[in-house]
Amino acid sequence: MDHGAPLSRRNLLLGAAAAFGVPALLTGCSSGPRPATGGASASGGLGTVTLGSNASDEVPKKSLATVLDSFHSAQVKVNTVDHNTFQENINRYLKGTPDDVFTWFAGYRMQFFAEQGLATDISDVWREIGGDYTQAFKDASTGTDGKQYFVPFTYYPWAVFYRKSLWQQKGYEPPRTLDEFTALARKMKADGLIPLAFADKDGWPAMGTFDIINMRTNGYDFHISLMGGKESWTDPRVRQVFDTWRGLMEYHQPAALGRTWQEAAQSLQQKKTGMYLLGMFVAQQFPENERDDLDFFTFPEINPAHGTDSIDAPIDGYMISAKAKNVDGAKALLKHLAQAAAQNVATGLDPGTLAASSKADTSGYSALQKRGAELVSKAAHIAQFLDRDTRPDFASTVMIPSLQSFVGKPGEIDSLLAGIEKQKATIFR
Known part of the structure; x- marks a missing residue:
């Protein structure tokens, strides 16, 4: 994806990306392991996955917790950090001791860290989930080397x-x-x-x-x-x-x-x-x-x-750090987050977001969410917010x-x- 290439209405239909992300030592509020409630085993067949999250406000924090409740393949230990602290320290964080999975943004901001070797190639994940996304969302998740490093979750105009x-x-x-x-x-x-x-x-x-x-x-x-x-x-x-x-x-x-x-x-x-x-x-x-x-x-x-x-109209989503300790568990978590059902839960609990998956059920959208999706679909060009476009x-x-x-x-x-x-x-x- 060319850094300067416009995401046109014809390419896009519903999305694009924007804003900042994650901290140095992630000394935020950890929720502790979330035990698997089904699937592989009571303890999670893929062990424990750590997740560095910038969802520090009440609504998105609750939304993420609810989405994770239906993930049964591994335990997830969430480390929540104030959104701005998370953003300002992302570089040191990824070069230090990052979590397996971390919240981040699509497009240029994703590419910047992928080019530095600070993110894990998840092209194999995209071979399974690619049918659930438009080409524009895949483009916004693709590094300059043609590989995918990001899974879109929600977006907002x-x-x-x-x-x-x-x-x-x-x-x-x-x-x-x-x-x-x-x-x-x-x-x-x-x-x-x-x-x-x-x-x-x-x-x-x-x-x-x-x-x-x-x-x-x-x-x-x-x-x-x-x-x-x-x-x-x-x-x-x-x-x-x-x-x-x-x-x-x-x-x-x-x-x-x-x-x-x-x-x-x-x-x-x-x-x-x-x-x-x-x-x-x-x-x-x-x-x-x-x-x-x-x-x-x-x-x-x-x-x-x-x-x-x-x-x-920024896209928020998830990446796997290059230093991830549990790559298999992290990829399983990203596949879960890519599912329309998971995104349906998120947009139902957070009225300020829209689902990135093409298969998401939008019939339950509020009037505001429907208007937001319409605004994005009619835009000729979608920018990814200043701090994500540079x-x-x-x-x-x-x-x-x-x-x-x-x-x-x-x-x-x-x-x-x-x-x-x-x-x-x-x-x-």
Whole structure:
């Protein structure tokens, strides 16, 4: 899979990938071995498989635990680590003493570690599960050497979320252009609402705003080329992205660097904010009886040449580390996670996700999940989120602090972009 090759609607239909992943020593919360309840034997015929998980939030953590309850071939010892810690330490973790299986992301981020020999080739697993996935999902799981290293589990689109009841009360309509979006934000501000929920304490949420403004302004191909280190960050096209973003800052929730995405999502749930650009996992922060009140629209058009043809829709899944002690057990676990039945359980418990398997039963999807699947199917290009479409070191050491600096001081664009370009030149050699 070419790093810069677009995942088109015709190739894709339902998915693509994005965001970060795993820690150095995995000193997180271990659930201990989960005994097999059937199948091979009471103790698990394939012994114990260790699983390094970044599913630290309550909903995805419960979802994974429930999925593992139906795995009977081995015991699974889950080591759960805070999501951001997991991401920031992935390189040291994989080079140290990693678990057998670990949660990670498809596409470029998977390829980066596969190229370094830090992941196990699972092409034999794909010979058994390949019929359950579209070619696009297989492509997103394939290394530059043509071998597979990743099993897709779930995915989720990014969009602008809102509460239907609040919008009906206020008479708001989804905007189609940036001018309409800005006018709506002004109206919300006049109505006493904070127009845009926003948080960047964890470093990655602002990446989604940059991604969508860049794709809307300059198109998918330029965005992917920029992420691949092939474009200059001092290019006027990049400056235009930050100029546009700066123009929207007055409508963003203030003090974003001290707020988590969960807190921003709760402000949307509490009707203190009018909109929130985030992944569909925002639904995790809504009580079950309020999730039907959650809806979204795709970020509006900025440049008519590109319209709204591109979105972020990250794929999450699982890999086997190169240092795995129980490879047979790990491969059995990945086959289990690839099954439609396992993914059906996950999407039923986590309203912010969609199943990657083509054989998954979508009839039980909520209205929000059905809308999410439709949004992805109609997109011409699916990006895999900034920190998944570029080198992990560039994302963590350059882009996180740079975007946080911009959020804190949105007026200093030229020096910011010059600094990014200088560091990029050092990293992308």
